[in-house]
Amino acid sequence: MTHRERVRVRVPPASSGRPDTRAAEVAEARPDLRVRIVGTSVADTFSHRARHRVRSGLARLGVDIVDDGVTEVAGGSVRLRSGTALDSDLTLWAVVSGVPDLAARSGLSVDPDGRALVDACLRSVDDDRIFAVGDCAAVPGARFACALATPQAAHAADTLVRVADGRRPEPFAVRYVGRAVTLGRRSAVGQFTRRDDTLRRAGVSGRTAAAIKELASRGGKYAARTGTGA
Numbered sequence: 676m677t678h679r680e681r682v683r684v685r686v687p688p689a690s691s692g693r694p695d696t697r698a699a700e701v702a703e704a705r706p707d708l709r710v711r712i713v714g715t716s717v718a719d720t721f722s723h724r725a726r727h728r729v730r731s732g733l734a735r736l737g738v739d740i741v742d743d744g745v746t747e748v749a750g751g752s753v754r755l756r757s758g759t760a761l762d763s764d765l766t767l768w769a770v771v772s773g774v775p776d777l778a779a780r781s782g783l784s785v786d787p788d789g790r791a792l793v794d795a796c797l798r799s800v801d802d803d804r805i806f807a808v809g810d811c812a813a814v815p816g817a818r819f820a821c822a823l824a825t826p827q828a829a830h831a832a833d834t835l836v837r838v839a840d841g842r843r844p845e846p847f848a849v850r851y852v853g854r855a856v857t858l859g860r861r862s863a864v865g866q867f868t869r870r871d872d873t874l875r876r877a878g879v880s881g882r883t884a885a886a887i888k889e890l891a892s893r894g895g896k897y898a899a900r901t902g903t904g905a
């Protein structure tokens with residue numbers, strides 16, 4: 676009989692990361708492990724059909740989905756809101772727990788989550804020599820996402836150049852394209868969104884979606900390294 680280790684992955688609240696991706700990667704790479712994903716919002720950033728695809732994709736890889744909240748992780752045990760305690764040899768946390776208090780401590784105006792308040796050009800409302808981009812910035816309409824942090828950083832760099840050249844800075848426009856999650860190396864589920872992040876019906880799945888996601892990830896990495904597109 677094969678020895679089955681157990682790995683538990685905690686899922687964060689909706690829209691704050693892709694723990695389902697991590698669970699799928701572990702399950703695909705190590706089918707000898709028992710992988711369990713725990714959370715109250717597994718795949719709930721998708722519409723019904725796409726959500727079903729994600730959940731059945733995880734199940735196909737052998738990932739157990741536990742729809743429950745986590746209250747404590749201690750001593751090899753994951754305690755759930757329902758009162759159940761799960762044994763765990765290894766627990767992977769995939770949580771966006773907030774932003775550091777650096778902006779607030781520095782005397783900048785922040786929103787209730789501690790994110791620096793910025794104007795339309797991503798400059799602090801208190802001092803236009805200070806830019807705030809990414810998770811630490813309260814950009815209206817923006818959520819925690821590298822897909823938004825990267826264009827914000829590029830826009831801030833452009834603004835610096837414009838200002839240095841004596842030109843007027845331009846406002847940043849939040850523009851969403853879609854949401855996607857990979858299910859191992861060979862499959863993914865993607866759903867297109869409108870500019871304002873509301874879901875469209877259209878989507879893509881399977882190998883095609885995996886190829887698109889891989890291309891997007893590599894493109895993002897290349898752009899970050901080379902400044903391409905900034």
Ligand SMILES: Cc1cc2nc3c(=O)[nH]c(=O)nc-3n(C[C@H](O)[C@H](O)[C@H](O)COP(=O)(O)OP(=O)(O)OC[C@H]3O[C@@H](n4cnc5c(N)ncnc54)[C@H](O)[C@@H]3O)c2cc1C
Pocket residue numbers: 691692693694768769770771775777808809810811818819820821822823824
């Ligand atoms: C588990 C997980 C999965 C995610 N998956 C996705 C995904 O699939 N798609 C997606 O779009 N987004 C995803 N995200 C969100 C994405 O990672 C963030 O939105 C993105 O990294 C934000 O970039 P950033 O540069 O603003 O912040 P970060 O990437 O967090 O960078 C901030 C940096 O500042 C440093 N820092 C903090 N305080 C100080 C200080 N006082 N002095 C100096 N340095 C400091 C930190 O160490 C860190 O290196 C995920 C997040 C998590 C946690």
